[in-house]
Amino acid sequence: MAIDILSWNVNGLRARYNKGHLSWLLEENPDIFCLQEIKATEDQVKETINGFDDYYSFYSSSTVTPGFSGVSIYSKIKPKKVIDNFGDGKYKEEGRILKAEYDDFTLLNIYFPTGADSDKSIQAKMLHHKLMFYERFLNLTESLSSSGEKVLICGDFNIAHKPLDLANPKNASKKPGFLQVERALFDRLIAQGYNDTFREFNQDPNHYTWWSNMYNLREKNMGMRLDHFFATSNLKNYIKSAYTRPEIMGSDHCPIGIEIQL
Numbered sequence: 001m002a003i004d005i006l007s008w009n010v011n012g013l014r015a016r017y018n019k020g021h022l023s024w025l026l027e028e029n030p031d032i033f034c035l036q037e038i039k040a041t042e043d044q045v046k047e048t049i050n051g052f053d054d055y056y057s058f059y060s061s062s063t064v065t066p067g068f069s070g071v072s073i074y075s076k077i078k079p080k081k082v083i084d085n086f087g088d089g090k091y092k093e094e095g096r097i098l099k100a101e102y103d104d105f106t107l108l109n110i111y112f113p114t115g116a117d118s119d120k121s122i123q124a125k126m127l128h129h130k131l132m133f134y135e136r137f138l139n140l141t142e143s144l145s146s147s148g149e150k151v152l153i154c155g156d157f158n159i160a161h162k163p164l165d166l167a168n169p170k171n172a173s174k175k176p177g178f179l180q181v182e183r184a185l186f187d188r189l190i191a192q193g194y195n196d197t198f199r200e201f202n203q204d205p206n207h208y209t210w211w212s213n214m215y216n217l218r219e220k221n222m223g224m225r226l227d228h229f230f231a232t233s234n235l236k237n238y239i240k241s242a243y244t245r246p247e248i249m250g251s252d253h254c255p256i257g258i259e260i261q262l
Helices: 013-018 023-028 042-048 120-146 180-191 197-201 233-238
Strands: 002-009 032-036 056-060 071-075 081-083 097-101 106-111 151-156 194-196 227-232 239-244 256-261
Touching (some): 002 023, 002 106, 002 151, 002 227, 013 042, 032 106, 032 151, 042 056, 056 097, 071 097, 071 106, 120 151, 151 256, 180 194, 194 197, 194 233, 197 227, 197 239, 227 233, 227 239, 233 239, 233 256
Antiparallel strands (some): 002 256, 097 106, 151 227, 239 256
16 A cells, blocks of 8 residues: 655644645545644634545644644545654643544644754754753653654654755854754654665755745755654655655745655
8 A cells, every 4th residue: 555645844734725835635545645834723724725635634732822823734544543742741732733643543633843043042042942842852762763653754843964955054053953962852753763765766955845934045945954853764665755845935934755665
């Protein structure tokens, strides 16, 4: 059975729908799609959006800052269980996490904190929060991989891992998103037995998933690969493709996807 899974930071789900940016999803009809930064509650989404009635849908929204963050999963395959935290209730109120358990794999859809702010004093607190969030995430991923579970993780990680993953690594290395302390988090995830699915198929440069809205940087393709699919090694042989979709417009991020044959 082939399963197509997509992930996209939509930067406002209702805005994307109202501007017609979701029509391609209706046409492609993926088996599962995961969204980040939906910026809405479940009720607000269902009041606005039509066309996805043949999907089971799941949501997590921020109760701390309404209209901020938020993630959702739309799935034609009914999960056995879905939770909106790391399993201990931690970070539930931020609306960043959905963990869906299926018969053949577990899927994590996460919108990771950015860690960046123009105010340096605020940025220090935000970066600390980001690192603590990642610590809790890595505790979970280690537990899942050591137990032999088949795990997929997708979302906006807000980190580029290698110089290959961004247009200007020298300048970016001084800012959140490409700091050495952040890149080391990816090294830890990979050491736990998770693979960067895109790099399993493509080692070429100039493949990005986020571009600043300033200075026509998307048109110039000067961006960063901040959105990822990671998979445990026991899924490696089942993943038949992994790709980015830079031609899909609307958000400052583009969709990414994988195909699994189970």
